[in-house]
Amino acid sequence: VTGQGDGSGSRTEPPIERDQTADRAARAALLHELLGDGGRLVVVSNRGPLTFEEHGATPGGLRAERGSGGLVTALAELGRHAPVTWVAVAMTAGDRIAADALESGDQPRRSAVLSLIRESLPDQDITLRYQSLETRVFERYYGVVANPFLWFVQHQMYASAYGPNVDDTLLDAWRHGYRPANEALANAAADAAGEATRATEARGNPRPPIVLLQDYHLYVAATRLRQLRPDATILHFTHIPWPPVDQWRLLPQGMRRALCEGLLACDIVGMQTDRYAANFVDTVASFVRDARVDRAGRTVAWRGRRIRVRAYPISVDPDGLGAFARSAAVTERVTALRARVRGAGSPRLIVRADRLEPSKNALRGFLAYEALLAQRPELRREVRFIAVQSTSREHVPEYAAYAAAVHGVIERINANAAADEQPVWVLDGSDYAMAIAAMRVADVVLVNPVYDGMNLVAKEAVLVGERDPVLVLSETAGAAEQLATDALTIAPADVIGTADALERALDMPVGERRTRLRHMRGSVRQEDLDWWLTRQLRDLAAVRRGALPPSRRLRDNIRKVEGIEV
Numbered sequence: 001v002t003g004q005g006d007g008s009g010s011r012t013e014p015p016i017e018r019d020q021t022a023d024r025a026a027r028a029a030l031l032h033e034l035l036g037d038g039g040r041l042v043v044v045s046n047r048g049p050l051t052f053e054e055h056g057a058t059p060g061g062l063r064a065e066r067g068s069g070g071l072v073t074a075l076a077e078l079g080r081h082a083p084v085t086w087v088a089v090a091m092t093a094g095d096r097i098a099a100d101a102l103e104s105g106d107q108p109r110r111s112a113v114l115s116l117i118r119e120s121l122p123d124q125d126i127t128l129r130y131q132s133l134e135t136r137v138f139e140r141y142y143g144v145v146a147n148p149f150l151w152f153v154q155h156q157m158y159a160s161a162y163g164p165n166v167d168d169t170l171l172d173a174w175r176h177g178y179r180p181a182n183e184a185l186a187n188a189a190a191d192a193a194g195e196a197t198r199a200t201e202a203r204g205n206p207r208p209p210i211v212l213l214q215d216y217h218l219y220v221a222a223t224r225l226r227q228l229r230p231d232a233t234i235l236h237f238t239h240i241p242w243p244p245v246d247q248w249r250l251l252p253q254g255m256r257r258a259l260c261e262g263l264l265a266c267d268i269v270g271m272q273t274d275r276y277a278a279n280f281v282d283t284v285a286s287f288v289r290d291a292r293v294d295r296a297g298r299t300v301a302w303r304g305r306r307i308r309v310r311a312y313p314i315s316v317d318p319d320g321l322g323a324f325a326r327s328a329a330v331t332e333r334v335t336a337l338r339a340r341v342r343g344a345g346s347p348r349l350i351v352r353a354d355r356l357e358p359s360k361n362a363l364r365g366f367l368a369y370e371a372l373l374a375q376r377p378e379l380r381r382e383v384r385f386i387a388v389q390s391t392s393r394e395h396v397p398e399y400a401a402y403a404a405a406v407h408g409v410i411e412r413i414n415a416n417a418a419a420d421e422q423p424v425w426v427l428d429g430s431d432y433a434m435a436i437a438a439m440r441v442a443d444v445v446l447v448n449p450v451y452d453g454m455n456l457v458a459k460e461a462v463l464v465g466e467r468d469p470v471l472v473l474s475e476t477a478g479a480a481e482q483l484a485t486d487a488l489t490i491a492p493a494d495v496i497g498t499a500d501a502l503e504r505a506l507d508m509p510v511g512e513r514r515t516r517l518r519h520m521r522g523s524v525r526q527e528d529l530d531w532w533l534t535r536q537l538r539d540l541a542a543v544r545r546g547a548l549p550p551s552r553r554l555r556d557n558i559r560k561v562e563g564i565e566v
């Protein structure tokens with residue numbers, strides 16, 4: 001997105017030199033090597049790219065919306081880059097109706113859903129398969145084991161004196177939820193893989209399947225998949241942090257070993273950052289007795305196979321995002337926001353856009369803003385903090401309590417001011433267009449998670465911002481390994497440090513803002529979603545040839561940033 005601002009601080013950004021044609025050709029060659037003619041990548045995740053809802057008035061009685069969350073935000077455009085069959089869990093009643101229609105022989109129903117998919121995911125070569133799970137399985141797998149348990153462990157969210165409690169409920173959910181759900185998805189993946197392979201055989205250039213398993217919902221799926229398809233090349237990618245080994249010691253030995261062994265059934269274990277990759281290798285070394293690890297080479301030898309552990313920092317699709325940022329839906333919201341901002345005396349804007357949940361650390365973000373306002377009372381007039389907030393997993397008690405605490409602080413800051421004079425404006429973040437609109441007009445974007453696998457808001461903000469936004473970023477977000485030198489980095493618990501960084505960001509001269517932004521933009525454009533995928537394809541192709549994956553170690557920029565003395 002270039003220079004489409006409102007005249008205040010906007011400019012035209014020179015395009016980043018990148019030979020997209022060469023990139024595309026390299027990817028096409030890799031895809032051809034891996035998939036032959038007619039083959040497809042099989043992607044498996046819990047949430048699919050589209051969520052279907054019942055909607056009487058539409059053809060087929062369904063409406064489709066893009067799924068939420070980091071995984072879908074990143075992967076929703078994948079079908080533009082490669083032929084994909086995507087297996088996901090039918091999470092809503094609408095998903096189940098869509099799944100049914102896709103399987104059914106009823107042609108009109110089937111084609112209504114197919115055209116809905118085509119409309120919702122334009123220009124993509126994508127086939128969707130939604131796998132239904134019994135409610136009691138789904139609730140245990142998703143609502144007890146994956147969220148909150150694994151999520152909390154991996155984001156180090158537990159106060160370990162109080163949780164987790166590996167009690168009967170959790171063990172039952174592991175046995176009768178997580179495991180069977182993983183098996184069901186592995187079965188569905190094997191089916192899809194079989195279909196893809198048969199298509200290549202029919203064209204006389206047979207290829208074994210490539211399966212890309214996604215995220216913490218599916219740690220043990222490869223165990224089954226490997227039995228069903230010993231010939232498959234399997235890569236599992238974890239979108240969230242892989243914490244240091246001691247965090248895993250909270251879990252019973254059998255469970256940690258099963259998680260590790262599930263991942264070791266893959267050929268490549270992918271993590272967001274090199275630090276997480278190192279943590280995973282350590283975890284295996286600690287818990288899987290018959291594994292031999294090579295820490296420097298990031299490989300594990302286990303039961304006659306060699307598993308490679310690599311970092312693939314996920315990213316966004318800059319062109320797709322740019323087009324969306326300029327779409328009517330976003331532009332409408334930008335116009336309305338600008339009008340509201342003008343009406344409030346044209347304050348500068350700090351923006352955050354995230355789900356209201358503990359790992360995103362909104363509470364400390366607002367405490368920092370409160371401290372800044374106490375320090376510099378004139379900023380009450382000159383600045384507004386826009387929080388584009390979506391609710392998340394409200395049924396998890398910790399989330400509800402956290403949301404209440406955040407609302408309490410916002411109320412305290414806003415006191416009794418009239419709506420537009422309030423220092424904090426909360427906007428509806430279930431509306432993705434609103435989040436992007438707010439990022440377009442931001443002067444400062446605050447991304448301060450306690451722990452975060454990557455954090456795509458940081459990358460989106462860098463691409464779509466029109467007012468030379470300064471990024472204030474937690475060191476503990478995966479994105480910091482890439483962006484630390486040009487963002488203002490903070491320690492997530494450091495409320496005063498965050499207040500200082502916000503102040504520094506607001507006061508930063510425009511020349512410095514531009515230089516920093518240019519570096520970050522260049523880096524995000526370079527290491528985009530295409531790069532993320534191609535890096536994996538290159539490694540998968542190497543594995544197929546029996547070679548070591550060529551992807552190089554990535555630099556960790558956090559190590560370059562000097563701390564300020566306290």
Ligand code: G6P
Nearest residue numbers: 047068069070071215239240453
């Ligand atoms: C976050 C994580 C993703 C994860 C998703 C699940 O966005 O970064 O890795 O897959 O949450 O969210 P959901 O709403 O599907 O449970």
